[in-house]
Amino acid sequence: MATFDVEADRAKFPALKEDQVFLDNAGGSQTLGTVVEAISDYLIKSNVQFGGGYKASKASSSRYDSGMSAGAKFLNAEKDEIAFGPSATQLLRNLSLTFEFDEGDEIIVSSIDHEANISPWKELAARRNLVLKWWTPTTRSANPVLFASELKGLLSPKTRLVTCTHASNVLGTIHDVKAIADVVHTAVPDALLCVDGVAYAPHRPVDVKDLGVDFYVLSWYKVYGPHIAMLYGSRRAQKQMRTLGHFFNPDVTLENKISLGSGCYELVQSISAVVEYIGTPSSSSDDKTNLWPSIRDHESQLQTHLLTYLTSRPSLFTIFGSPSADSQMRLPTVSFVVSGHDSRELVETLERTTNYGLRWGAFYSNGLVHDFLGLGPSGVVRVSMAHYNTLDEIKGFVEALDRVVSKTS
Numbered sequence: 001m002a003t004f005d006v007e008a009d010r011a012k013f014p015a016l017k018e019d020q021v022f023l024d025n026a027g028g029s030q031t032l033g034t035v036v037e038a039i040s041d042y043l044i045k046s047n048v049q050f051g052g053g054y055k056a057s058k059a060s061s062s063r064y065d066s067g068m069s070a071g072a073k074f075l076n077a078e079k080d081e082i083a084f085g086p087s088a089t090q091l092l093r094n095l096s097l098t099f100e101f102d103e104g105d106e107i108i109v110s111s112i113d114h115e116a117n118i119s120p121w122k123e124l125a126a127r128r129n130l131v132l133k134w135w136t137p138t139t140r141s142a143n144p145v146l147f148a149s150e151l152k153g154l155l156s157p158k159t160r161l162v163t164c165t166h167a168s169n170v171l172g173t174i175h176d177v178k179a180i181a182d183v184v185h186t187a188v189p190d191a192l193l194c195v196d197g198v199a200y201a202p203h204r205p206v207d208v209k210d211l212g213v214d215f216y217v218l219s220w221y222k223v224y225g226p227h228i229a230m231l232y233g234s235r236r237a238q239k240q241m242r243t244l245g246h247f248f249n250p251d252v253t254l255e256n257k258i259s260l261g262s263g264c265y266e267l268v269q270s271i272s273a274v275v276e277y278i279g280t281p282s283s284s285s286d287d288k289t290n291l292w293p294s295i296r297d298h299e300s301q302l303q304t305h306l307l308t309y310l311t312s313r314p315s316l317f318t319i320f321g322s323p324s325a326d327s328q329m330r331l332p333t334v335s336f337v338v339s340g341h342d343s344r345e346l347v348e349t350l351e352r353t354t355n356y357g358l359r360w361g362a363f364y365s366n367g368l369v370h371d372f373l374g375l376g377p378s379g380v381v382r383v384s385m386a387h388y389n390t391l392d393e394i395k396g397f398v399e400a401l402d403r404v405v406s407k408t409s
């Protein structure tokens, strides 16, 4: 594996030339220059309806098709198993409209997820008179984890669907999705597992076949691409979906079933540039185009620096999610509160006095932050790093944070 040259990598992201340190990457990552160029090039050369026989339309079809193939390869899926949409929230909502479960059927929903993977299921349960079972970690702590073993007691022959995140956008904790899928499908072979991978996908390769999930959603604007999202649905799982498309249109692919009207062609076709940059789950570890091992190792250094500082002052900082920097257990999305400081005021002070861009709040994981962790309206301080952050940036951030908290502690 080639050593990771962070400066050479940063040069690929035009926005990183700005005077701003981006520590809100779980909110949205910076966009690759090649993606910007691909979008602009498409709009200049082939911005027509695809499917026609004329030259520009053929170019449009071919570029769209390449974007679909790249998106599928990114997850080790087939092209007929993916669909693009405006956001993960919209795709999950559309997905929920395709299920026609029977009254009394059961669905199991993780209560510590982003709301995008909660409210569609709550409403599906109400609409079709289903039994909704909440999957909540049994131990109340600052480091809640969804264990496959705890799911066992909730499953029954009537279970039709289970939902959870691969990693929380607040906690950064990585769930063992493969073990969860195994427990679900062993107990109830036809039950479906729908995983929100929005927070996970920017940081690690995802092989949906290896994980054994039925549905998996991600948002490309957090994976160095544009504002568009993608859903995977296995062929097997698609058999349980009705189509949302017009009655005269085909209904054989996930895209047929769930993507309504014309897609955002210029954005879909630009996904090829993201996948060329980052690699796929099947790229080998010594492949130069496979960035995943470097991402994990570099991010591990960044999170180690921040977490070492936070854990060195336990009376001051409460970390949510794993306090360990082990990259098997967590992503570089680190949330915490500071004793004697309101999260909002602390972030606003840092924003006024430095060029670090970070956030406070619940990040639409309101059930987790307010109900489970019991935090007030200001929620947590969230520092969410990406592989293009430098160690110097994180060292500088730790110094800035230390100055603010030491003044008043």
Ligand SMILES: Cc1ncc(COP(=O)(O)O)c(C=O)c1O
Pocket: 026, 027, 086, 087, 088, 089, 090, 114, 116, 117, 165, 167, 168, 169, 196, 197, 198, 199, 218, 219, 229, 363
């Ligand atoms: C874990 C998680 N799930 C879902 C979403 C929603 O994604 P989108 O903005 O594409 O709807 C987000 C956005 O922050 C997220 O972090």
